Amino acid sequence: MNDAPYKVLGVSKTATQDEIKKAYRKLAKTLHPDLNPDDPGKQAQFQAVTAAYDLLGDTEKRRRFDAGEIDASGQERPERQYYHQYAAQDGGERYDGGFAAGHEEDFSDLFADLFGRRQPSGGGAHREFKARGADLRYHLEVGFLEAALGAKRTVTMPDGKSIEITIPSGVSDGQVLRLRGKGAPGYGGGPAGDALITIAVASHPVFIRDGDDIELELPITFDEAVLGAKVDVPTISGSVSMTIPPGTSSGQRLRLKGRGIKRGKASGDQLVRIKIVLPKAIDDDMRTLAERWRDSTDFDPRTDLRRKT
Amino acid sequence: MSLDEQTVVAQIERLTLRELRLWVSEGWVRPAQGEHGPVFDELDVARLHLLCDLCNDMELPADVIPTVLTLIDQLHRTRRHLRHLTEALDEQPAEVRRAVVASVRLKAKAKADG
Numbered sequence: 154m155n156d157a158p159y160k161v162l163g164v165s166k167t168a169t170q171d172e173i174k175k176a177y178r179k180l181a182k183t184l185h186p187d188l189n190p191d192d193p194g195k196q197a198q199f200q201a202v203t204a205a206y207d208l209l210g211d212t213e214k215r216r217r218f219d220a221g222e223i224d225a226s227g228q229e230r231p232e233r234q235y236y237h238q239y240a241a242q243d244g245g246e247r248y249d250g251g252f253a254a255g256h257e258e259d260f261s262d263l264f265a266d267l268f269g270r271r272q273p274s275g276g277g278a279h280r281e282f283k284a285r286g287a288d289l290r291y292h293l294e295v296g297f298l299e300a301a302l303g304a305k306r307t308v309t310m311p312d313g314k315s316i317e318i319t320i321p322s323g324v325s326d327g328q329v330l331r332l333r334g335k336g337a338p339g340y341g342g343g344p345a346g347d348a349l350i351t352i353a354v355a356s357h358p359v360f361i362r363d364g365d366d367i368e369l370e371l372p373i374t375f376d377e378a379v380l381g382a383k384v385d386v387p388t389i390s391g392s393v394s395m396t397i398p399p400g401t402s403s404g405q406r407l408r409l410k411g412r413g414i415k416r417g418k419a420s421g422d423q424l425v426r427i428k429i430v431l432p433k434a435i436d437d438d439m440r441t442l443a444e445r446w447r448d449s450t451d452f453d454p455r456t457d458l459r460r461k462t
Numbered sequence: 463m464s465l466d467e468q469t470v471v472a473q474i475e476r477l478t479l480r481e482l483r484l485w486v487s488e489g490w491v492r493p494a495q496g497e498h499g500p501v502f503d504e505l506d507v508a509r510l511h512l513l514c515d516l517c518n519d520m521e522l523p524a525d526v527i528p529t530v531l532t533l534i535d536q537l538h539r540t541r542r543h544l545r546h547l548t549e550a551l552d553e554q555p556a557e558v559r560r561a562v563v564a565s566v567r568l569k570a571k572a573k574a575d576g
Contacts, residue, residue, distance in 0.1 A: 234508055235508065236511065237538060246539075248505075248531075327464065353501055
């Protein structure tokens with residue numbers, strides 16, 4: 154049997170999974186290409202180490218490799234772009250400040266003078282002699298709820314004109330709205346171009362969007378899960394009362410029909426993912442209750458799990 | 463390339479939405495739209511891969527990540543400046559290039575000799 158992957162990681166064939174993991178971690182810390190951007194040797198070594206760990210770090214793959222069912226060669230990861238390949242290029246300045254931005258040195262001031270950003274040249278439409286005016290592109294950031302429900306926004310264009318934009322409900326991030334005739338004026342009496350507005354949709358702290366459905370995680374108490382309850386649930390169009398059936402488990406998803414994003418006559422649903430939350434400090438009553446239940450029940454939620462593994 | 467949170471999480475298998483939001487809120491990754499509508503480009507995605515390596519594969523504790531990122535960011539800034547400087551130097555007449563190289567060697571030697 155080929156033992157190359159074991160040699161690469163510097164472990165014996167009888168090493169435990171834990172030993173393999175430790176060996177990999179130790180090597181990765183010294184060989185990672187983003188920590189050694191100018192050292193192709195280390196980069197190649199890191200790739201070999203990662204490939205070996207992909208194989209041996211997975212008990213099933215390791216077993217099949219040891220049994221000769223698969224060879225080491227098929228295990229290489231697809232070519233990956235490393236951070237340093239972008240960060241040292243032009244355009245990588247965004248992260249120059251480091252994590253703790255603010256303490257610049259004299260040294261970098263010199264470079265700031267030398268390599269100050271060039272202003273983008275020209276800017277805007279090509280001055281071609283066409284009858285129709287050029288299309289102008291804009292960016293517009295809209296709130297999560299504005300995008301979900303639709304909204305009207307008045308936007309001031311760079312030339313000082315203000316236009317009203319109707320944001321249709323259910324607009325998605327990156328979608329482009331075309332406003333006819335709101336672009337650059339035409340030449341020689343030709344029609345004006347269009348304004349093309351690329352929409353960026355903000356995220357929301359509790360709602361997550363999946364197409365026209367809205368997902369929300371709802372924390373409930375232990376007694377609500379056991380006995381069932383009626384609770385108020387926020388939706389994009391206000392709070393609604395939802396019935397939690399008795400015996401609801403964490404992770405279970407309840408559907409509020411038609412409470413998602415409306416698009417014409419159709420509308421998405423809101424999916425409510427239940428999460429049972431216990432208080433940080435368990436009081437005596439709860440403990441007694443749990444002990445009494447434990448001593449009287451034969452319920453085991455993991456029987457299925459054991460059978461399948 | 464501009465990707466939203468869902469796409470990024472789908473693209474980087476080992477990244478969860480929770481981690482992504484945490485890292486953005488910590489300022490470790492700074493996507494284009496600021497706090498309102500995060501849009502991630504290649505640079506951000508590559509940085510997220512690096513963070514997955516640091517946090518998951520190497521299991522570095524979260525409180526050292528800012529230090530590590532600061533060092534890495536300084537390294538790349540310096541490399542980029544060095545590259546620009548080298549490119550600028552390449553465009554100079556031969557005698558200027560030779561003079562600069564000689565001067566650099568002299569300084570390096572002076573330092574080495576103490």
